Amino acid sequence: MGLNGMLKVDWNDIDSYTTEEISYFLSLEGKSIDSISKIRNLDRKTIEKHIISGKIKYGILAKSGSEKQLFYEICTSGKFDKINVLKNLDKFNEKKLVEFIKLNYINMRTKDKETALWILGEIGDMEVFDVLVKGVVHKHVNVRRMAVSAIGKLGDKLGNKLGENALIRALDDTNPQVIMYAIKALIKIKSEKAVKKIECIKNNTDKEYLKICSEQYLNIIKQNI
Secondary structure (H helix, E strand, C coil): CEEECCEEECHHHHHHCCHHHHHHHHHHCCCCHHHHHHHHCCCHHHHHHHHHHHHHHHHHHHCCCCHHHHHHHHHCCCHHHHHHHHHCCCHHHHHHHHHHHHHHHHHCCHHHHHHHHHHHHHHCCHHHHHHHHHHHCCCCHHHHHHHHHHHHHHHHHHCCCCCHHHHHHHCCCCCHHHHHHHHHHHHHCCCCCCHHHHHHHHHHCCCHHHHHHHHHHHHHHHHHC
């Protein structure tokens, strides 16, 4: 088994890799493009395309030597790269990343907390539910927004309503963006407990996007009651 950063390559499992991945993994072992071209009996231009594809898919993981480094690489990456690295993260490294966030969340900078909450929502691990609930009452709007969104994703993935009460409390937030995200999250977990509060929001808000979001929730929920 080869290892480059947090990226594990098991040549015994070669049949599970795409042709692009094989070329990229060989390059991680230090082989030149010409060498890979001869080994794989493919032209140089094709190998170059394979390596570029591999860097896009695995680059962040390959250069991260620990879950801490991986987390901060994700924090400084663009949205596409963030999504891509989580999509290609194996269960072992996924678990390590979640554990790092769980242990270090309280001491993170605000911006990093936003990314941490987004990651937790994408991965969907019940072990970090308490971290998400803490985020709902954070003093910074973006942290609260990411927390309610993550609770909705978690509930949707796991098919439960564990975060329902936290999301209903978020409907009283002073920021309309947080309220909108809370309504969207309540739609995802199919909550029926928020009907009265959301009817009140719909009838009293001067924000058109909140009215639209509230109507969407009410229409969906009333169809299911």
